[in-house]
Amino acid sequence: MLRNQGIAALCLSIAACAQPPVIDIEMKRIEGPMPTDLSGSWERNYARDDDVNAVLRDAYNKLVRTSTDRQPMGAGVPMPSAKDMSSVLALGRLAELITRPDVLIISQNEHEISIEREDDFAMLCAFYDGVAKDTQNNYGVEICGWDGQQLVSNLVLPDGLQVTHRFTVSEDGEQLRVVTTVSSNTSRVPFSLRRFYTKFVRPPSEMNCVETFSMKRVCDTAEIKR
Amino acid sequence: MRFLVPHIVVLLLLISGQDAHSTTLNVSIAVFDPGVPADQSLHRAQQVFPRVREIEAMFLPFVLHDKLAGTREWGAVRVVPQPDVAAELLISGTIVRSNGEILELNIRAVDASGRVWFDKVFAGLVMNQTLYTDIAESLRIARSQLNDKALTDIVEISLLRYANQLAPSAFGSYLNEADDGTFTIIRLPAKNDPMLDRIDRIRRTEYVITDTVDAQFQELHTEIASIYQLWREYRRKVIKYQAEDDRRAQNTSSNAPRGSYEAMKNQYDNYKFVRITAQEQNRLVVAFYNEVGPTVDAVEVRIAELETWVDQRYAEWHRLLEELFEVETSTD
Numbered sequence: 272m273l274r275n276q277g278i279a280a281l282c283l284s285i286a287a288c289a290q291p292p293v294i295d296i297e298m299k300r301i302e303g304p305m306p307t308d309l310s311g312s313w314e315r316n317y318a319r320d321d322d323v324n325a326v327l328r329d330a331y332n333k334l335v336r337t338s339t340d341r342q343p344m345g346a347g348v349p350m351p352s353a354k355d356m357s358s359v360l361a362l363g364r365l366a367e368l369i370t371r372p373d374v375l376i377i378s379q380n381e382h383e384i385s386i387e388r389e390d391d392f393a394m395l396c397a398f399y400d401g402v403a404k405d406t407q408n409n410y411g412v413e414i415c416g417w418d419g420q421q422l423v424s425n426l427v428l429p430d431g432l433q434v435t436h437r438f439t440v441s442e443d444g445e446q447l448r449v450v451t452t453v454s455s456n457t458s459r460v461p462f463s464l465r466r467f468y469t470k471f472v473r474p475p476s477e478m479n480c481v482e483t484f485s486m487k488r489v490c491d492t493a494e495i496k497r
Numbered sequence: 498m499r500f501l502v503p504h505i506v507v508l509l510l511l512i513s514g515q516d517a518h519s520t521t522l523n524v525s526i527a528v529f530d531p532g533v534p535a536d537q538s539l540h541r542a543q544q545v546f547p548r549v550r551e552i553e554a555m556f557l558p559f560v561l562h563d564k565l566a567g568t569r570e571w572g573a574v575r576v577v578p579q580p581d582v583a584a585e586l587l588i589s590g591t592i593v594r595s596n597g598e599i600l601e602l603n604i605r606a607v608d609a610s611g612r613v614w615f616d617k618v619f620a621g622l623v624m625n626q627t628l629y630t631d632i633a634e635s636l637r638i639a640r641s642q643l644n645d646k647a648l649t650d651i652v653e654i655s656l657l658r659y660a661n662q663l664a665p666s667a668f669g670s671y672l673n674e675a676d677d678g679t680f681t682i683i684r685l686p687a688k689n690d691p692m693l694d695r696i697d698r699i700r701r702t703e704y705v706i707t708d709t710v711d712a713q714f715q716e717l718h719t720e721i722a723s724i725y726q727l728w729r730e731y732r733r734k735v736i737k738y739q740a741e742d743d744r745r746a747q748n749t750s751s752n753a754p755r756g757s758y759e760a761m762k763n764q765y766d767n768y769k770f771v772r773i774t775a776q777e778q779n780r781l782v783v784a785f786y787n788e789v790g791p792t793v794d795a796v797e798v799r800i801a802e803l804e805t806w807v808d809q810r811y812a813e814w815h816r817l818l819e820e821l822f823e824v825e826t827s828t829d
Contacts, residue, residue: 357756361757361761362761364762369765392769393772393776397538399538406541410746411764411767428764430760430761455761457755481787483784484784485788
């Protein structure tokens with residue numbers, strides 16, 4: 272009950288709820304198996320990553336352009352407001368923080384995709400009966416969808432703050448591109464960062480470990496069946 | 498001499514207690530229905546952990562078993578893997594809620610005549626045993642409303658239903674089944690009926706196996722009790738934490754200016770920490786199962802072996818009894 276009230280209140284406070292959703296009804300539906308297999312261990316390819324400063328410059332230019340559109344004729348050189356700049360900088364910092372993990376561990380089964388990241392929660396995409404199911408708590412709602420072969424994860428937080436990740440796997444299945452977009456009602460332009468990952472095989476551990484409840488992690492050099 | 502008096506009084510009380518129930522009923526407690534929603538997408542939201550529920554479905558009946566056996570008001574109390582419709586008193590249950598703090602069980606008690614003693618939800622704090630005391634008390638009250646004749650009928654119907662399953666040709670005409678599923682005795686076989694004697698001996702053999710199965714459940718209970726206690730303690734803390742978090746969610750807001758990095762990070766972190774807590778919970782479910790799983794698997798294998806043995810013998814007994822009846826009643 273409290274959770275439902277919380278989510279309702281969250282939606283009321285999120286102007287984005289009234290905006291076209293990032294993930295529409297069509298994207299939430301899948302027929303048959305998931306369109307792409309993202310499973311595996313992926314390590315960051317820094318060489319191909321977007322440069323945050325370059326993206327910030329692009330965002331600034333976009334603000335300038337949109338300021339021109341909004342400014343009356345003959346008003347001089349258009350300049351984005353300090354508030355605009357501050358907002359886009361905040362989005363950029365958050366995007367940079369969220370996209371910091373070096374490694375993604377993606378597990379995928381018939382119904383769910385879990386994307387584990389260091390120092391962050393594992394993104395969860397659940398599809399049951401061919402329909403995406405959201406994950407929600409008092410603070411936000413997370414839902415996924417498929418845009419063709421691309422997996423799209425959208426997190427909606429209060430004040431219209433949204434974090435969207437778009438995952439694309441290369442044809443040979445060895446490269447992964449993740450475009451992370453952070454947007455907010457407080458900023459006229461969103462902020463997007465591209466991160467690239469290369470698939471790798473984790474070397475088998477010399478220790479066989481199993482998590483137990485009362486003894487925590489129990490490791491052995493001998494083979495453990497469970 | 499004066500030291501003997503209290504013992505004699507206790508003995509007399511015990512004897513008088515037994516006299517109060519001249520017909521004691523044997524009780525079969527079937528392994529509970531784990532109560533896991535069929536819609537898997539609901540599990541996470543409802544915090545239902547199917548593997549843990551399956552273990553609880555085997556574990557909790559034994560707690561009730563101990564409670565009932567401890568009252569000394571019943572005959573043999575057994576935990577059985579499958580509901581036995583011919584049981585003198587069959588208790589079946591469904592786990593409605595089990596979150597470490599509150600346990601809710603839907604308990605149905607039906608005697609061999611098909612009379613439903615009750616079918617209701619019992620709820621209580623996990624920490625104390627009031628829920629099981631309530632169930633035991635409800636059973637006692639339900640039984641106290643039956644007179645000796647009704648109790649004797651239950652025992653006889655139980656045997657006749659069992660006999661009917663094994664040798665329907667010989668015992669198909671002793672009971673009447675009403676539309677509502679209740680059974681009444683039409684007539685009774687002769688006391689010295691050789692077929693009934695065979696049935697009685699077979700049932701005693703089956704009871705020995707059932708007691709062995711019951712011992713397996715007892716072993717399971719003993720082996721995982723301490724870990725299960727830890728699990729409940731952990732779940733209780735999670736529930737407490739979640740309640741605090743719900744309150745915090747309503748009362749706290751960041752002082753950072755709207756649209757600032759600090760405000761946005763605060764919003765992201767709030768979501769993140771709740772999700773990480775949920776993930777940790779899922780990890781511990783796996784850890785719990787890793788620890789108790791081997792015991793549960795071993796017990797399940799042993800019970801399956803015993804059940805297979807009984808099923809095979811049951812088919813054999815069924816065939817032999819039908820043949821015997823044919824021979825004994827043949828006019829040729």
